[in-house]
Amino acid sequence: MFARRIAVVGTGYVGLTTGACLASLGHHVICADVDEDKIRRLRDGKVDILEPGLSELVVEGLAAGRLSFTVGAAVALEQHAEGVEVVFLCVPTPMGVGGVADLRAVEAVLDEIRDTLPSGCVIVNKSTVPVGTAVRTAELLGRSDVAVTSNPEFLREGAAVRDFLNPDRIVVGGEAQDAAERVAALYSRLGAPTVLTDSASAELVKYAANGFLAMKLSYVNAVAELCERLGADILDVTEGMSYDRRIGREFLNPGPGWGGSCLPKDTQALLQVADAADFEFRLMRASIDTNTRQRQRMVDKIRLAVTGNRNGSLSHSRVALLGLTFKAGTNDLRDSPALVIAALLRQAGAELVGYDPALPASTSHPDLEGIELAVDAYAALAQADAAVVLTEWPEFRTLDWPRIAGLMGTARVIDTRNLLDGDVLTRAGLTWTGVGRRQAV
Ligand code: UGA
Numbered sequence: 553m554f555a556r557r558i559a560v561v562g563t564g565y566v567g568l569t570t571g572a573c574l575a576s577l578g579h580h581v582i583c584a585d586v587d588e589d590k591i592r593r594l595r596d597g598k599v600d601i602l603e604p605g606l607s608e609l610v611v612e613g614l615a616a617g618r619l620s621f622t623v624g625a626a627v628a629l630e631q632h633a634e635g636v637e638v639v640f641l642c643v644p645t646p647m648g649v650g651g652v653a654d655l656r657a658v659e660a661v662l663d664e665i666r667d668t669l670p671s672g673c674v675i676v677n678k679s680t681v682p683v684g685t686a687v688r689t690a691e692l693l694g695r696s697d698v699a700v701t702s703n704p705e706f707l708r709e710g711a712a713v714r715d716f717l718n719p720d721r722i723v724v725g726g727e728a729q730d731a732a733e734r735v736a737a738l739y740s741r742l743g744a745p746t747v748l749t750d751s752a753s754a755e756l757v758k759y760a761a762n763g764f765l766a767m768k769l770s771y772v773n774a775v776a777e778l779c780e781r782l783g784a785d786i787l788d789v790t791e792g793m794s795y796d797r798r799i800g801r802e803f804l805n806p807g808p809g810w811g812g813s814c815l816p817k818d819t820q821a822l823l824q825v826a827d828a829a830d831f832e833f834r835l836m837r838a839s840i841d842t843n844t845r846q847r848q849r850m851v852d853k854i855r856l857a858v859t860g861n862r863n864g865s866l867s868h869s870r871v872a873l874l875g876l877t878f879k880a881g882t883n884d885l886r887d888s889p890a891l892v893i894a895a896l897l898r899q900a901g902a903e904l905v906g907y908d909p910a911l912p913a914s915t916s917h918p919d920l921e922g923i924e925l926a927v928d929a930y931a932a933l934a935q936a937d938a939a940v941v942l943t944e945w946p947e948f949r950t951l952d953w954p955r956i957a958g959l960m961g962t963a964r965v966i967d968t969r970n971l972l973d974g975d976v977l978t979r980a981g982l983t984w985t986g987v988g989r990r991q992a993v
Contacts (some may be wrong), residue, residue, distance in 0.1 A: 554578060554693055554737075554740070555578045555579050555580060555635060556577075556579050556580070556591070556638055557577075557580050557623070557632045557636050557637045557638075557639045558571075558574055558580065558581045558582070558636065558637065558639075558640065558738070559581075559582050559583075559584060559585070559628040559629055559632065559633065559636045559638075559639045559640070559672045560574070560581060560583045560638045560639075560640040560642055560658075561583075561584050561585075561586040561625045561639065561640065561641055561643060561661050561665075562584075562585060562641065562642035562643040562644070563583050563584075563587075563591070563594060563621070563630065563641060563642075564642060564643075564644070565601050565603065565640045565707075565709065565712060566678055566679070566690070566705050566707065566712075567583065567585075567603065567640070567643075567678075567784060568594075568606065568610070568644060569598065569606060569707060569712040569713060569716055570584065570618060570640055570678060570705070570716070571583040571613075571640075571934050572606060572609040572610050572619060572713075573609065573713060573716040573717055574738065575609070575613035575616070575619035576612065576620040576717070576732075577738075577739075577741050577742075578618070578741070579618065579631070579738065580618050580633050581613070581618060581620075581824065582619075582620050582621070582622055582627035582628040582632060582636075583619070583620070583621050583622070584621075584622050584623065584624055584625045584627065585621075585623065585711055585785070586623065586624070587623075588623050589671070590978050591621045591622065591623050593728065593976050594610065594621040595614070596622050596744065597611040597614055599609055599794050599927075600780065601710050601986070602710075602881075602882060602883045602910065603708065603709070603710065603862060604711070604713065604714070604881075605713035605714070606712070606713055609629075609713060609933075611642065612697060615701075615753060619950045623663070625639075625664045625665050626664045626665050626668045629668045629669065629670075630666055630668060630864060633814060635670040636669075636673055636676075636992070637672070637673055638673065638674050638676060638734070638735065638738065639669070639674070639675050639676065640676045640678055640703075641658055641661060641675060641676065641677050641678065641679065641689075642656050642678050643660075643661055643681065644678070644926035645656040645657065645679045645680070645681045645685070646678070647821055647824070647828045655681075655684055655685065655689070655692070655989050657777070658677075658689060658692070659692055662679060662689070662692050662693050664695070666693060666695065668848060669695065669698050669848040671697040672697060672698075673698055674698070674699045674700075674701060674726075674734055674735060675689065675698060675699070675700045675701070676702075676724075676735050677689060677691070677695070677699050677700065677701070677702050677703070678703055678704065678705050679823070680704065680705075680758050680759070680762075680814070680817075680818060680852065681755060682754070682755070682821065682824075682825055683701075683722075683752045683756050683759075683825055684752060684754065685702070685755060685756045686700050686702040686725065686726065686727075686752075687700075687702065687727070687752075689744070689750060690727075690860045693929070699727070699728040699731030700726065700751070700778060701724055701726035701728075701731055701735050701751065701754075702725045702726065702751045702754040702755050703722075703723065703724045703725075703735055703754065704723055704754060704755070704757055704758035705758075705894070706719065706720065706721075706758075706761065706779060709813070709881070709884055710879065710880070710882045711881070717742065718742070718963065719739070719742055719746055719938060720744065721745045721746040721747060721748045722736055722739045722742070722744050722745070722746045722747070723746075723749070723754050723758075724736045724747070724748055724749075724754060724755075725748075725749045725750050725751040725754025725755065726750070726751055726754075727741030729748070732749075732791075733748065733769075735753075736748060738912075744752060746897030749810050750935075752901065754823075756762055758818070759818055759821060759822045759825065760822075762814055762818040762819065762945050763818065763819055763822045763839075763967070765803055765815065765838075766810055766815045766818075766819045766839050766840075766843070767835065767836070767839040767970055768803050768804070769803060769806075769807070769810045769815075769843075769846070770838075770839040770842035770843050770846070771839075771842075772790065772804050772805070772806050773784075773806050773809065773843070773846045773987075775789060775790075775806075775844055775988070776806035776987050776988025777849065777988065779986055779988040779989075779990075780987075780989075781791070781903060783949065783990060784988075784989070784990070785990040786806055786970070786987065786988030786989060787912070787970065787988075787989070788966075789988075790804040790805075799975070801834060803960045805944075805969070805970065806911060806943075806970065806987045807846075807851070807889070807968060807969050807970075807987065808846065808847060808850045808889040808890065808893055808942055808969070808987075809843045809844075809846035809847045809889040809890060809892070810843055810888060810889070811878040811879075811886075811887040811888050811889040811892075812878040812879065812887055813878075813884060813886040813887060813889070816843075816887045817860050817887070818956045819836055819839065819840050820840070821827035822838060823835055823836055823840070827881070833941050836959030841972055846889075846890055846895065847892045847893055847896065849920075850889075850893050850940075850966075850968050850987075851893055851896040851897060851900065853904060853968075853985060854866075854871065854938060854940055854966050855895075855985075857909075857966050857983070857985055858937055858938045858963045858964060859937055863903050865968065866897060866900040866901045866902035867935045868901075868904050869901070869903065869938065870903045870904075870905065870931045870936045870937050870938065871897055871902045871903070871904055871936060871937065871939075871940060872905050872906070872907070872932040872936035872937060872938070872939045872960075873890060873904060873905070873906040873907070873923065873932070873938060873940050873942055874906075874908075874928075874929060874940065874941045874942060874943070874945075874948050875890060875907075875908050875941060875942040875943025875944070875945050875948070875969075876888060876890045876894070876905060876906050876908040876909055876911060876920070876923070876934065876942065876943065877890070877910055877911070877941075877943050877966075878890070879943060879944065880943055880944045880945045880946065882910065883911060884939075885917060885919050885920070888919075888943075889942070890942035891919050891920075893940070893942060894922070894923055895922075898922050903991055904922060904924065904930060905922070905923070905924045905925075905926055905932045905934060906920070906923040906925055906926065907925070907926045907927075907928060907929045907931070907932035907937065908925075908943065908945070909945050909947060911925060911929045912925075913925040913926060927953055929947075929948065929956075930951075930952075930955070930956065930959060933956050933959050933960055934959045934960070935959070935960070936960050937960075937962050937964070938962075938964045938965070938966060939956070939960065939965045939966070940965075940966045940967075940968065941965070941966070941967045941968060941969050941971050941972065942968055942969070943967040943969070944971050944991065946971075948971055949971055949973070953972075953976055953977050953980040953982060954980040954981070956980070956982070957980045957982050963981060963982040963983060964982070964983045964985070965977055965982050965983065965984045966985045967984060967985065967987070968987055970986045970987055970988070970989060972984065972986075974991060
């Protein structure tokens with residue numbers, strides 16, 4: 553029998569994607585959350601997260617009777633009349649003091665369900681947590697008849713449903729082999745390579761993978777800087793590298809530095825995990841430092857373009873920021889390089905106006921303080937001394953650049969994503985600067 557009775561506790565971006573996708577595979581899923589309003593909206597098929605395909609899966613799951621929503625983890629368990637077989641924990645586990653995960657939300661759920669969990673069921677941790685958390689969870693639970701496993705997620709924001717349903721791999725770790733196999737079997741219809749291991753190894757896979765991706769990006773950003781110094785072009789260099797199958801073509805685009813809710817947090821956590829194990833992870837430290845430097849480097853580029861001097865003051869300069877989210881396809885501002893760069897520009901005296909397709913001009917967010925939000929790119933660019941592309945929204949590519957040349961005070965475009973066609977901009981009379989490009993400043 554393939555279909556299982558599953559409870560998913562926590563309906564954030566990981567929990568909701570997990571619940572809706574598992575239901576779409578044929579399982580019977582109840583998702584629980586403490587937020588009553590959110591559950592009410594989800595019952596009506598309303599999804600707050602900007603994630604392609606997720607609303608459709610929620611609506612389909614509700615209609616098929618395979619997906620339901622309830623307030624409270626214990627209630628979710630009780631609603632599976634024949635007893636729940638697998639419980640996914642998808643609650644927040646923020647990094648606490650000294651790199652130890654703050655497991656208070658997990659503990660609260662365990663306290664709630666400890667006496668309701670049927671004997672023989674499996675708990676699955678999907679959150680990114682320090683190595684040792686599955687074992688710690690088992691201790692906190694204190695039930696020898698319930699196994700705890702770790703099953704890290706590899707979902708990119710903006711592509712979570714696609715990544716869930718077309719995984720590169722499934723990783724499940726647990727001390728009880730049969731429990732890990734049962735969890736892996738939930739995904740068998742996806743036909744992905746499966747790694748079964750102990751819980752510590754599964755937990756480390758997630759950090760090691762995100763750390764590697766961050767290191768790859770820092771490497772590319774450093775090579776882009778070298779390109780600028782040597783008069784080479786990063787697009788040709790990365791293309792030349794990418795045909796080597798050991799390197800591949802993904803994650804080779806230089807940019808304003810990597811950000812988001814995962815890579816910065818996980819690379820820091822990896823340093824702390826290593827530190828706690830008395831290992832100085834210098835490569836990871838260098839990758840993080842390179843990333844910090846990359847943001848400053850973008851600011852220097854902007855100062856040079858506007859004032860002719862890398863340290864020039866931006867007082868009396870109006871800088872238009874195109875894109876504020878940490879990447880295209882999401883409305884997430886967490887650890888967005890655009891906002892770090894915006895803060896540095898403000899410190900240098902610039903007046904900032906921003907436009908992002910995912911953020912209506914009415915958006916109010918503490919991180920956007922000091923940035924005047926415009927209704928569209930043209931409004932943002934009017935009278936600006938410089939335009940800075942910070943997020944790779946495809947629509948920026950097809951803006952009417954000759955019109956923009958007429959709107960802008962002066963005509964400098966700094967493209968931190970190498971998104972635009974430099975020739976088109978130059979023909980429109982604009983000065984274009986990319987990252988690691990031959991004509992870059
Ligand atoms: C990342 C990982 O890619 C996922 O595999 C992982 O599951 C997820 O973290 C997580 O831990 O949950 P995500 O943070 O959604 O996913 O975003 P990415 O698409 O990986 O982008 C991360 C950052 O790298 C962004 O700031 C992006 O703009 C930047 N980036 C990415 C580049 O600068 N260049 C590239 O070529 C690719």
